[in-house]
Amino acid sequence: MTEAQEINPLAEMSSRAVRSLGDTVASLPPREATLVTMPELHPELAEALRKMGAARLYSHQLEAYERVRAGENVVVATATASGKSLCYKIPAFQNALGRTKSRSIFLYPTKALAQDQLGKIKGFGLRGVHPATYDGDTPQALRADIRRRSNVVLTNPDMLNIGLLPNHEAWGDFLRNLEIVAVDEAHVLRGVFGSHVAAVLRRLRRVAELHGGNPRFVLTSATIANPQELAESLIGLPFSLVDDDGASSGPRRVIFRNPPLLDKEKGERRSLLTEGALVFADLVSRGIRTIAFARSRKAAELIYRYAAERLGIEGSRRISPYRAGYTARERRDIEGRLFDGDLLGVVSTNALELGVDVGALDAVVCCGYPGSVASIWQQWGRAGRGKDPSLAVYIAGRDSLDQFLFENPPRVLGRRVEAARVTMENPYILGPHLLAAAHEAPLEAEDEQYFGPAYRGVAKKMMEERALASSGDRLIYARSDSPARNVSLRSASSQTVLIADVDGELIGTAEAT
Known part of the structure; x- marks a missing residue:
């Protein structure tokens, strides 16, 4: 038994304790890493990677780097925690x-993920790399x-839409020299939100090329059925797929649990939140x-409340x-406490499904x-x-x-994951973005290369x-306002309600209904 196993609380759980959690439907074996020699990099970057413990790269990281250096657009689709971000950081920093x-x-x-990554980039200590976040919180x-x-500018689709693109003339020198555009967590870009972001990214391509830029795009994605198709739909350019995961993974036990029946005749079971x-x-x-x-904010709060009551005063802290x-x-405080080990657990909506680094976790429910x-x-x-076991x-x-x-665990364990779809043919999505594009620079017939076959018909309607x-x-553009501000990328509502206490201190936000 290794030292890591001796101190890992999962290894100390008795068989009875494990059985009490539910039915073990799978025990997934560990996977060894496929490590390769570091390519020839700038000495400062190579040394920074060595200090971070990356004297060698995973095979998929090297493949992505070589493809980007060869001028290809690349989408990397490997497992969570497989070091996907280095696939765009290394070529950008080089x-x-x-x-x-x-x-x-x-x-x-999200802004939270950009802030998390800003800290990681600064941790490289590269004197020639000057990162900054550019979002709604950035002072004028x-x-x-x-x-x-x-x-290296870290931003989000919303700020790209309303901050950078409408003011592209001020960003002219930056766009002229733009060489890498990385889109992290691309698997979340699906449906209406993804289609809006696709239009924003097409607008970015257009204004970059107007200023003489010709960037390569690097997308990273968790496991989905169609990563290459999604990347090409988002950007409108051919992509190479890198999906041969070279990262290691520890053993994982998968347990399925059904809340007990409270009334067998009616088939009523104990509440999911209680369970x-x-x-x-x-x-x-x-x-x-x-x-x-x-699955919702309310559910997360209730599960937390029920768990706190069960754990008592000390445990609930x-x-x-x-x-x-x-x-x-508040988010930074929770993330920091979890990373430092002050917190043993959090109850989250999908806000933490994305890759904010909260340290090593043992179990997911x-x-x-x-x-x-x-x-x-x-x-x-x-x-x-890494190689740690998980539950x-x-x-x-x-x-x-x-x-x-x-009743059918293979439907999950078989990894038949869904495809992510976006469209550039919905006039209610494309139309507002054509107005924004026309405001950025007059539209021409050749702009169909950016906006697809629906471009002419939607432009005629506008x-x-x-x-x-x-x-x-x-x-x-024939009106006097800024059309980008009329585009709500994330929801039908473009308004956010600020929630304050009686003293006027901001305590949260919610979308208007």
């Missing part, structure tokens, strides 16, 4: 250290300095670092809820079907990073789909609505 004018944009789906006084001095709280509290009480995922709607300061098999695997992947628990809710999955007007052989 460019920055070799050419002082080189610029990169790293696009993250700093924005011009970021445009001039930063060669989730029981399992979560049991694991935390054993010193097992655990995250429980709930080691757990916390975590969800969207908290202030940035998935409270109900989260909407896709891909999300189940993404949630389970938050535990057992993954799926608790079925009362609805028929949850019960079906409980002319009929007098939002676009002819100017010679080009189309210009």
Whole structure:
């Protein structure tokens, strides 16, 4: 037995304790890493990687690097915690250290993830890499300095839409030298949100090329059925797929649990929230670092409350809820306490499904079907990073789909994950983005290369609505406002409600209904 196993609380659980959690439906074996020799890199970058413990790369990291250096657009689809971010950081940093004018944009789906990655990039200690976040929290006084001095800008789709693209003239030198655009967590870019982001990324391609830039795109994705198709749909360019995962993984035990029947005749079972709280509290009480995922904010708060009651005053101090709607300061505090080990467990919505680094976790409890098999695997992947063993628990809710999955574990374990789809042919999505694009620079017939075959028909409709007007052989925006601000990327509502206490202190946010 290794030292790691001796101190890992999972290894100390008795067989009886494991059985009490539910039915073990799979014991997934560990996987050894496929390590390869470091390519020839700038000495400062190579030394920084060595100090971080990456004297050699995973095979998929090297493949991605070589393809990007060869001028290809690349999508990397490997498991959670497989070091995907190095697939775009290494070529971007190599460019920055070799050419002082080189610029990169790293696009993250949330501000929290961008802030997390900013700290990691600064941890490289590279004197020639000057990163900065550019989001709604960035003070106006700093924005011009970021445009001039930063060669790696971390942002999100919303800020790209309303901050950078409408002001692309001010970003002209940056865009002219833009060499890498990284899109992290691309698997979340599906449906309406993904289609909006696809249009934003097409607009970015267009204005970059207007200024003489020709960036390579590097996308990273968790396991989905169609990573290459998704990448090409998002960007509108050919992509190479890197999906041969060279990272190691520890052994994982998968447990399915069905809440007990309360009334056999009616088929009524104990509440999913109660059951989730029981399992979560049991694991935390054993010193097992655990995250429980709930399907809504309310569910996360209730599971936390029930678990806190079960753990008592002392135990409840080691757990916390975590969800969207908290202030940035509150989220940073929870993430920091979890990373440092002050917290043993959190109950989260899918806000932590993305790759914010909260340290090494031992167990994940998935409270109900989260909407896709891909999300189940993404949630389970938050535990057992590296070679550490992990525990993954799926608790079925009362609805028929949850019960079906409980009765048919191969539907989950077979890894038949769903495809992610976006479209550039929905006029209600494309139309507002064509207005924004026309405001950025007059539209021309050749812009169909960016916006696809629906471009001409939707542009004609915008002319009929007098939002676009002819100017010679080009189309210009015919109104006086900034159309990008009328585009809500994430929901039908473009308004956010601020929640404050009686003293006026901001305590959270919520979307307007």
